[in-house]
Each structure stands twice: as structure tokens, then as C-alpha cells.
Amino acid sequence: MLDRRALEVCVLSHVAQALAGTDLYVEHSGEYGDYRKQLLSLEECDARLPDYCESLGLPASGHDFVASLKEKLTVLSNKVDQKFLGNGDFRSMMTALRT
Numbered sequence: 001m002l003d004r005r006a007l008e009v010c011v012l013s014h015v016a017q018a019l020a021g022t023d024l025y026v027e028h029s030g031e032y033g034d035y036r037k038q039l040l041s042l043e044e045c046d047a048r049l050p051d052y053c054e055s056l057g058l059p060a061s062g063h064d065f066v067a068s069l070k071e072k073l074t075v076l077s078n079k080v081d082q083k084f085l086g087n088g089d090f091r092s093m094m095t096a097l098r099t
Contacts, residue, residue: 018024040048053060059068 015024019026050060059065
């Protein structure tokens with residue numbers, strides 16, 4: 001006579017080992033599925049872009065985005081430049097390098 005529970009444990013144990021060892025896989029699973037099938041089309045991305053950018057507070061066009069980054073980097077670099085020469089550690093390092 002066959003013990004059904006023992007058979008189930010045996011089968012599931014082998015299935016688990018096969019899944020872990022990649023001898024067995026589950027179709028449409030996240031690990032073995034084709035991620036490209038889940039991507040949005042370019043048209044869908046274009047349609048969603050304005051709302052997405054607005055929710056993040058970013059410009060929607062590439063030109064405006066680059067201009068925004070340039071402005072932010074310019075402001076930051078000016079702040080760094082203003083504090084740079086007054087930095088005592090920097091002056092000490094420059095003096096040490098000269099000698």
C-alpha cells in the first residue's frame with residue numbers, strides 16, 4: 001500500500017530541489033519570464049510622461065530638463081566656489097604642498 005502523504009512529501013521535496021537547481025522552472029514566473037513583455041510601448045510612455053514628470057516636479061521635455069540641471073549645478077558650484085578659498089584646511093594643504 002502507498003502512503004499518500006509520504007509520496008507528496010517526496011514529490012514536493014524533489015520539485016523544490018529541482019527549482020533551486022534550475023532543473024525545473026515555472027512558466028511566466030518573474031525569474032524566467034520575458035521582462036520585455038511587461039514593458040510599456042513608446043506611445044504609452046509618451047502619453048504618461050507629462051503627468052509623471054509633474055508628479056516628480058521635473059520638466060517634461062529633454063531640453064528643459066537639461067536646462068534645469070545646468071541651473072541647479074551652476075548655483076551649487078557658485079556656493080562651493082564662495083566657500084572654497086575661505087576654507088582653512090585648503091589653505092593649510094596648499095601651504096604644505098608648496099614646501
